[in-house]
Amino acid sequence: MTIQFKSETFRDDFTFSNSPEAIRRFPFPFDKDEYMYAVNIEQHMPGPIKSPYEFPIDIDEHYVAEMRDRALVLKEDPLRCQSLPHMLTAEWDLVELLMESMAKNYPEHFELTREGDAWHWINRPLGIDQKFTFGDTSTLPYPPMEYITRQCQGDFCLCDQRNDDLWMDAGIVTTQADWSLDFDVGMSFKEWHGPVPLAHDIGVFDRALKFLLNLQQGRPVRRLNWTMTINPRLDTSPENYHKWGIDRTTVTPENVGNKVHLRVELQALWRLPRSNAIVFSIRAYLIKMEELVTIPKWGRRFHRVLRDLRPELADYKGLTRFRQMTVDYLAKHDDGAPTSPGFFPD
Amino acid sequence: MSGGVEIPVRVVDVEQATETVKRFRLAPLSGEALPPFSAGAHVVVTMDDHGRRIRNPYSLIDRAEDGSSYRIGVLRVPNSRGGSKFMHENVKAGDRLVITMPVNLFPIVRTGRKHLLVAGGIGVTPIYAMANELKRRSAPYEIHYAMRNEASGAFIDELRAAHGDKLKLYRDDMQEFVSVSEILPNQPLGTHLYVCGPEGMIEAILKGGREAGWPEENLHCERFLAPTGGEPFSVVLQRAGITAEVRSDQSLLEAIEEAGVDAPFLCRGGACGQCETTVVSCDGELDHKDHYLTEEEHASGKKIMICVSRLKGRELVLDL
Ligand SMILES: Cc1cc2nc3c(=O)[nH]c(=O)nc-3n(C[C@H](O)[C@H](O)[C@H](O)COP(=O)(O)OP(=O)(O)OC[C@H]3O[C@@H](n4cnc5c(N)ncnc54)[C@H](O)[C@@H]3O)c2cc1C
Ligand code: HEM
Ligand code: FES
Numbered sequence: 001m002t003i004q005f006k007s008e009t010f011r012d013d014f015t016f017s018n019s020p021e022a023i024r025r026f027p028f029p030f031d032k033d034e035y036m037y038a039v040n041i042e043q044h045m046p047g048p049i050k051s052p053y054e055f056p057i058d059i060d061e062h063y064v065a066e067m068r069d070r071a072l073v074l075k076e077d078p079l080r081c082q083s084l085p086h087m088l089t090a091e092w093d094l095v096e097l098l099m100e101s102m103a104k105n106y107p108e109h110f111e112l113t114r115e116g117d118a119w120h121w122i123n124r125p126l127g128i129d130q131k132f133t134f135g136d137t138s139t140l141p142y143p144p145m146e147y148i149t150r151q152c153q154g155d156f157c158l159c160d161q162r163n164d165d166l167w168m169d170a171g172i173v174t175t176q177a178d179w180s181l182d183f184d185v186g187m188s189f190k191e192w193h194g195p196v197p198l199a200h201d202i203g204v205f206d207r208a209l210k211f212l213l214n215l216q217q218g219r220p221v222r223r224l225n226w227t228m229t230i231n232p233r234l235d236t237s238p239e240n241y242h243k244w245g246i247d248r249t250t251v252t253p254e255n256v257g258n259k260v261h262l263r264v265e266l267q268a269l270w271r272l273p274r275s276n277a278i279v280f281s282i283r284a285y286l287i288k289m290e291e292l293v294t295i296p297k298w299g300r301r302f303h304r305v306l307r308d309l310r311p312e313l314a315d316y317k318g319l320t321r322f323r324q325m326t327v328d329y330l331a332k333h334d335d336g337a338p339t340s341p342g343f344f345p346d
Numbered sequence: 347m348s349g350g351v352e353i354p355v356r357v358v359d360v361e362q363a364t365e366t367v368k369r370f371r372l373a374p375l376s377g378e379a380l381p382p383f384s385a386g387a388h389v390v391v392t393m394d395d396h397g398r399r400i401r402n403p404y405s406l407i408d409r410a411e412d413g414s415s416y417r418i419g420v421l422r423v424p425n426s427r428g429g430s431k432f433m434h435e436n437v438k439a440g441d442r443l444v445i446t447m448p449v450n451l452f453p454i455v456r457t458g459r460k461h462l463l464v465a466g467g468i469g470v471t472p473i474y475a476m477a478n479e480l481k482r483r484s485a486p487y488e489i490h491y492a493m494r495n496e497a498s499g500a501f502i503d504e505l506r507a508a509h510g511d512k513l514k515l516y517r518d519d520m521q522e523f524v525s526v527s528e529i530l531p532n533q534p535l536g537t538h539l540y541v542c543g544p545e546g547m548i549e550a551i552l553k554g555g556r557e558a559g560w561p562e563e564n565l566h567c568e569r570f571l572a573p574t575g576g577e578p579f580s581v582v583l584q585r586a587g588i589t590a591e592v593r594s595d596q597s598l599l600e601a602i603e604e605a606g607v608d609a610p611f612l613c614r615g616g617a618c619g620q621c622e623t624t625v626v627s628c629d630g631e632l633d634h635k636d637h638y639l640t641e642e643e644h645a646s647g648k649k650i651m652i653c654v655s656r657l658k659g660r661e662l663v664l665d666l
Contacts, residue, residue, distance in 0.1 A: 086456035086457050087456075116411075160456060160457070162455050162457065163563045210619065213619075214618055214619060214620050216350040216351070216447060216449060217351070217381060217448055217449070218351035218447045219350055273381045273383055273384065273448070274382045274383075276384035276387075276450045
């Protein structure tokens with residue numbers, strides 16, 4: 001299966017859009033008509049064919065454009081990619097995980113040959129052909145984590161495990177929903193989750209941490225998170241708030257269907273073999289309201305979820321300014337009919 | 347399956363290291379490389395003793411560079427109910443076993459400035475892997491290895507060859523003992539200590555560390571805790587609707603597995619927390635043996651670690 005990579009932008013003229021196939025495979029995050037935080041963790045097992053869960057690492061039609069956007073972000077702000085010195089082994093673990101997975105599942109696009117430590121990596125969509133020595137940083141043009149994540153969709157955090165806690169000691173974060181690696185780097189699980197409302201009180205983070213400390217090699221898990229973004233902008237970072245914060249005031253009843261996007265993060269977690277670290281991947285998918293309502297079940301359901309969302313959550317996710325206008329738009333696509341259980345379209 | 351992904355292996359070599367310790371080299375049946383592991387990790391080995399399933403955790407010593415094999419070292423314990431006895435008497439080159447993916451409950455702290463590795467007897471197995479990893483990373487370390495006598499030091503030669511004067515031996519029969527007051531002072535700030543060995547040794551070293559003012563976060567241990575026997579009792583698995591007997595030579599987890607219920611586990615040694623189970627009710631006194639639950643949790647009577655703990659009494663009802 002060859003993917004047709006699109007040429008599109010996530011800034012300035014915002015030409016990003018989803019093909020009809022990309023809409024159908026969108027990881028819609030609501031299996032009910034309401035939403036509240038929970039320890040929504042499941043095994044990261046292969047899902048339905050063509051869905052974003054089919055393979056451990058999902059590469060889609062936006063791949064090339066997203067990698068271009070990441071390069072632009074890194075050029076302006078190198079601190080989006082940081083790694084403390086003790087994370088080098090985990091970086092190499094990540095190189096292995098991503099190269100193996102991409103080459104195995106997308107052989108038309110990526111190829112990996114290994115002979116002992118002599119590795120040969122070919123990335124056709126980005127025109128890269130690299131021979132290197134696994135474990136020897138001097139044989140790559142970038143440090144290992146940066147090298148491979150400049151070629152893989154999604155943000156990545158590498159968490160060291162020590163003293164029964166996880167520490168965000170490395171990462172590359174250029175497509176984030178308003179949080180900063182530069183701020184969080186070196187923090188523990190509960191410290192970096194500090195700003196999240198309500199979830200601490202209902203024990204979500206206690207249980208999630210306990211679960212993650214025993215995460216097993218070969219048994220990755222995943223969860224979905226969501227927020228909303230004005231314009232298809234991947235880089236909604238605190239560092240660049242001055243560029244995108246103002247976008248929230250530009251929504252009108254006329255443009256809401258085109259400007260307002262549901263932003264879903266497919267987050268997966270793996271135990272890494274050599275370092276015993278955990279990698280947390282955050283893969284963002286964007287869909288504008290006009291595209292979302294082409295799936296009637298999703299239009300109905302998202303209307304109800306957004307209408308009834310707890311105000312604390314709406315505030316934390318930054319939806320307050322345009323929520324009502326979006327609910328009004330979606331109301332026109334909700335005839336009140338019952339929705340079927342589960343995430344997938346009818 | 348409840349212990350994670352399983353890997354069928356073939357024993358390709360058995361080496362009698364000392365009178366009571368054998369080393370086993372395990373190769374994957376699939377031919378695919380065994381996954382790399384981080385030093386300090388163990389695997390749970392499943393043995394089939396004529397239909398009786400025995401599962402014991404064993405630390406990984408090393409992995410062949412190309413992933414074609416792992417090595418483990420097994421001490422034959424006196425009065426074994428089966429596990430170490432079976433490994434010593436029945437397991438030969440060519441035999442099949444099943445292991446789990448590696449699990450690490452005794453990792454090296456990567457932010458540490460220096461690492462003191464203390465091993466007693468068979469507790470040397472994870473320490474051996476840690477020393478090799480620290481050497482590979484060119485990190486500062488010392489190895490303190492205690493044993494009954496030189497002949498029972500299963501890893502002396504290999505360790506000496508790899509680590510030279512970073513290795514210090516302590517032979518009981520020569521009145522040499524690891525002394526906390528000698529190894530702890532004058533270590534640089536940010537030094538971490540790791541101890542694995544007999545219970546008494548672990549306690550003494552940890553106590554010495556605390557008394558010398560070391561922070562708790564810098565003291566690490568692994569206990570090769572095994573379930574002990576006890577009086578038999580009944581267990582009721584409420585959700586499964588099953589009642590089973592726990593024999594005196596069986597752990598609670600083993601009896602539950604024998605009854606056909608797959609309960610989660612990772613270490614089978616009371617350390618990881620994976621087998622934590624809610625107690626619905628019990629007619630008797632819970633006999634807690636684990637190092638995972640807090641004292642308050644033990645006292646509350648609401649939780650039990652089924653891999654090592656049991657009931658002194660008649661009947662235990664679990665939420666399983
Ligand atoms: C994380 C971890 C790593 C480990 N790594 C290693 C390793 O690298 N090498 C190694 O050799 N071992 C290791 N062990 C220990 C190993 O798993 C086994 O516990 C050990 O081999 C003994 O197993 P067994 O089945 O022969 O003994 P068991 O039959 O389980 O007996 C263990 C002890 O309990 C006593 N006992 C058992 N049943 C009764 C009863 N009914 N009444 C009275 N006493 C009883 C026995 O006398 C014996 O001393 C490790 C353990 C853990 C938790
Ligand atoms: C090690 C893995 C993880 C990392 C690195 C991580 C990271 C983050 C970060 C950076 C944030 C943003 C916080 C902010 O506002 O500054 C966040 C939010 C959150 N995280 Fe995690 N997280 C991890 C695992 C989990 C898990 C397992 C759960 C399961 C319950 C979870 C639940 C949440 C929730 C509910 C939020 C709020 C999201 C929202 O409403 O938009 N996280 N996480
Ligand atoms: S299985 Fe690890 S504590 Fe019981």
